[in-house]
Amino acid sequence: MAEGAGMRRVLEDEKFFNAINGQFAANPWDSIMIASTKGKIYKISLQFTSRSKRLARRVLRTTLAFVNQQIGKYNEHPFLSDKYVWDTREGNIILYRISSFEIHSVNIFFTSSIIRGQMQKTIGAT
Numbered sequence: 001m002a003e004g005a006g007m008r009r010v011l012e013d014e015k016f017f018n019a020i021n022g023q024f025a026a027n028p029w030d031s032i033m034i035a036s037t038k039g040k041i042y043k044i045s046l047q048f049t050s051r052s053k054r055l056a057r058r059v060l061r062t063t064l065a066f067v068n069q070q071i072g073k074y075n076e077h078p079f080l081s082d083k084y085v086w087d088t089r090e091g092n093i094i095l096y097r098i099s100s101f102e103i104h105s106v107n108i109f110f111t112s113s114i115i116r117g118q119m120q121k122t123i124g125a126t
Contacts (some may be wrong), residue, residue, distance in 0.1 A: 011037040014072050022046065023053060024108075025066035027059045048106040056104035057082075060097045063108060089113060 019032040019114040026048055049057050064084055068074065072091065076085035082097035091112040098105055 001064045011042070013038050025063045027062055034042040037114070040112075040122065046108050050104050051102060053104045056097055056099075059106045060095070063095060063106065067095065068107075069085050092123055 013036075016035045017034040017036070019034075022028060022029045022032045027048060029046040029048050031047040031049075033043075033045045034041055035045075048056065050056050052058075060082060064074075067084075071086050071088075074095075075087045076086040077083065082117065084095045086093040091110065091114075092110065093110050095108045096107070098107070
């Protein structure tokens with residue numbers, strides 16, 4: 001399914017798992033994707049979509065507050081954007097809101113640092 005949507009596998013023994021309708025940070029999420037390599041999870045991504053800009057902003061704010069409380073304040077927030085980045089030794093978290101064609105989405109990605117070695121090999125091989 002992921003490959004059909006244009007995602008190609010680049011990591012060793014990479015697998016994608018998809019689910020719909022989950023809960024995180026007291027918010028509903030429409031789409032959930034978990035990716036693994038060598039039998040270990042390295043990425044979790046969640047997406048919320050709505051025709052309501054107000055609702056998408058509320059989901060962004062409550063998720064931002066939750067992650068700030070659990071992880072600490074974000075490291076990066078470009079001026080006047082709805083993008084927040086937490087970058088740590090263990091991995092990173094990216095939270096952002098985008099709007100396109102009157103659809104408003106909030107996306108959050110949790111990525112583990114366990115892929116750094118594989119990514120360096122992949123980049124070095126090209």
